[in-house]
Amino acid sequence: MIATENLTKSFGERHLWRDLDLTVHGGRMLALVGASGTGKTTLLNCLGLLEPPTRGRIVFEGRDLAASWPGRRRRFRRDHLGYLFQDYALIDNATVRANLEVARRADVAERSAALERVGLGGREKETVHHLSGGEQQRVALARLMVKNPSVVLADEPTGALDEANTSMVMDVLGEMARSGCAVVIATHVTSVTQACDDVFDVSDQAFRAGRLPRRDRVW
Numbered sequence: 001m002i003a004t005e006n007l008t009k010s011f012g013e014r015h016l017w018r019d020l021d022l023t024v025h026g027g028r029m030l031a032l033v034g035a036s037g038t039g040k041t042t043l044l045n046c047l048g049l050l051e052p053p054t055r056g057r058i059v060f061e062g063r064d065l066a067a068s069w070p071g072r073r074r075r076f077r078r079d080h081l082g083y084l085f086q087d088y089a090l091i092d093n094a095t096v097r098a099n100l101e102v103a104r105r106a107d108v109a110e111r112s113a114a115l116e117r118v119g120l121g122g123r124e125k126e127t128v129h130h131l132s133g134g135e136q137q138r139v140a141l142a143r144l145m146v147k148n149p150s151v152v153l154a155d156e157p158t159g160a161l162d163e164a165n166t167s168m169v170m171d172v173l174g175e176m177a178r179s180g181c182a183v184v185i186a187t188h189v190t191s192v193t194q195a196c197d198d199v200f201d202v203s204d205q206a207f208r209a210g211r212l213p214r215r216d217r218v219w
């Protein structure tokens with residue numbers, strides 16, 4: 001579980017959000033929605049300790065990460081956090097395999113299973129910069145599966161993907177949630193929002209209706 005308490009972020013006089021109380025339990029997927037520029041990415045970056053909040057707490061395992069020592073923050077990022085970035089954050093000139101090994105020294109079977117799951121079976125030796133945008137996003141997803149974190153933060157994880165791959169990404173994130181992970185996804189995509197358990201609109205700091213039955217989703 002990860003939670004915010006009275007979390008506020010301002011840039012100068014401009015408040016993005018104030019006194020935010022959000023809780024994401026393991027096993028749940030939360031969608032962050034809202035107009036462009038309302039602060040979805042900034043909120044993910046605060047949760048991932050890439051950016052300091054102006055005030056408030058970020059609570060993980062009963063402790064405030066925002067006020068923790070650098071060592072504890074590093075351990076949280078290393079041992080518990082998985083991040084799926086808009087720009088994939090892969091090592092461009094390394095192979096798919098090397099990119100997966102950055103996450104954790106997984107055995108061959110684990111790596112192969114993750115690549116099979118994202119439709120990239122047998123592509124371990126290819127260099128990342130030769131892959132398409134959608135394939136790179138799927139490598140990033142496989143890396144996330146290999147890391148097996150307890151908190152996943154995903155920023156527009158389906159941006160470069162077609163409908164079939166959007167559906168696959170959401171299925172994988174759903175499987176990770178069901179295995180106990182807390183998943184937070186910033187998105188503009190309706191079908192992604194519909195696949196989440198809870199929806200929080202950052203524009204007006206309000207919760208909206210969550211998950212639609214699968215048959216009613218439009219991918």
Ligand SMILES: Nc1ncnc2c1ncn2[C@@H]1O[C@H](COP(=O)(O)OP(=O)(O)OP(=O)(O)O)[C@@H](O)[C@H]1O
Nearest residue numbers: 011016034035036037038039040041042043186188
């Ligand atoms: N370091 C910074 N200094 C000043 N303003 C910033 C900084 N970082 C972000 N902002 C501003 O904060 C606002 C929120 O940005 P953010 O990227 O979080 O929005 P978003 O909701 O994710 O947008 P989008 O949906 O377009 O990705 C933007 O107006 C952005 O310019």
